Amino acid sequence: MGPKDEKLYIVMVGLPSQGKSTVAFRLQDVFRRNAIPTRIFNNGVLRRKYSPHIDTWSSEFYNPANEEAVELRKQFALTNIRNARRYLNSQGQVAILDATNVGRERRQIIQEQLNDHPILFIQCVNNDKEIVELSIRYKVKSSEFDVLSEKDAVHEFKKRIEYYRMIYDDLGTEKNYLRMDSLHNKIIEEQLVDQMPLYSRIRDCLVTDVVKGLFLLRHTESFYNVEDRIGGDAGLTPKGQEQASALGRFFRKKKISYIFTSEKKRTIQTAQMIKSRQDDCTIVPLEEFNEIFSGICEGMSYDEIQKTMPDVYSDRKADKYNYVYPEGEGYITMKERIKIGIKKAFFLNRKTDNIMIIGHRAVNRMILSHFLYRREEDVPYIYIPQDKFYHIVATQDRKVFELKKYQ
DSSP, X not given: OOGGGXXXXXXXXXXXXXXXXXXXXXXXXXXXXXXXXXXXXEHHHHHHHHOTTSOTTSGGGGOTTOHHHHHHHHHHHHHHHHHHHHHHXXXXXXXXXXXXXXXXXXXXXXXXXXXXXXXXXXXXXXXXXXXXXXXXXXXXXXXXXXXXXXXXXXXXXXXXXXXXXXXXXOSOSSSSEEEEETTTTEEEEEEOOSOOTTHHHXXXXXXXXXXXEEEEEEOOOBHHHHHTBOSSOOOBOHHHHHHHHHHHHHTTTSOOSEEEEOSXXXXXXXXXXXXXXXXSOEEEEOGGGOOOOOGGGTTOBHHHHHHHOHHHHHHHHHSTTTOOOTTXXXXXXXXHHHHHHHHHHHHHHTTOSXXXXXXXXXXXXXXXXXXXXXXXXXXXXOOOOSSEEEEEEEOSSOEEEEEEEOO
């Protein structure tokens, strides 16, 4: 059987806000770029299109005890199942069913109806409460929730999740499945009984960090930069504000849905100038992108450290990557939190092409080392200017790293 004859159903499984649609879009993008006809069949899209008269924002629409709603949602699922089968029986090669599919009964129906080609179930799990919360707030921005305040919409959506949790049943009896940590792109469990077309390509895609356009910036000039002090929470100087305004003008024609910053004022103030020239942009401060905490040296200049703490100065200079400030951090202790911050940014990215991270000098060095091979001893010396930015593309098929100047 040749590659064009290999047909496959992929069935997403998981609670809302676990990353199912992100994974589905990622797979569709990879397949289409490799000339593999692929289509996503999303139950939510179908539900919103054909039931505008029904309050689908209400959590009660997802209550397992609401028999009328249960039957209606089943009919939408059956419609997508039939559409997916029809697609594969014509020009399609991969059909992705994007829905919760958390109940064993629903998955049994899928297996009975789609018995003409192999089925791979992919279950997404994400236990990071902060990222789930951010994902929910993104979802309630849709027109489905226009009649509610953000607070009420979030409440309804969380209640919807709890109703789905009532019928939640892990994969296990299905023949072919993957269970993955969708935040960390990690396969938790896998089982294959059938010969599975495209499996290597699918698995490689699931464990790969994918970003179509990442703009990595350092915050603009702060008062501590002028005074050559480290750490702290200084704001931007007037020059720094002008630089941030110039960044806003430079990026105004590039759609940026998320700007991830540290919790420090200098990164947030820089982000605010850029956001002001975007149509729909959210700033997300993450503690994972905070600058190295220099402990007892916080707020000091390097000259002051050299004069008053010569041992600290000389020991750090001898092994900058592995040195940890007394009562503080070092490059080596930042590695895991920076990695988690990157994962969070990519998880929330969904199908958006461009995201931005505004960090600090040491933070950005660690982020770059995540994409570029650098010996540990060289990481603390990666060039991180304040008048330029890095543009990064990282997919299975393409890697781009550019240092560019903004006007």
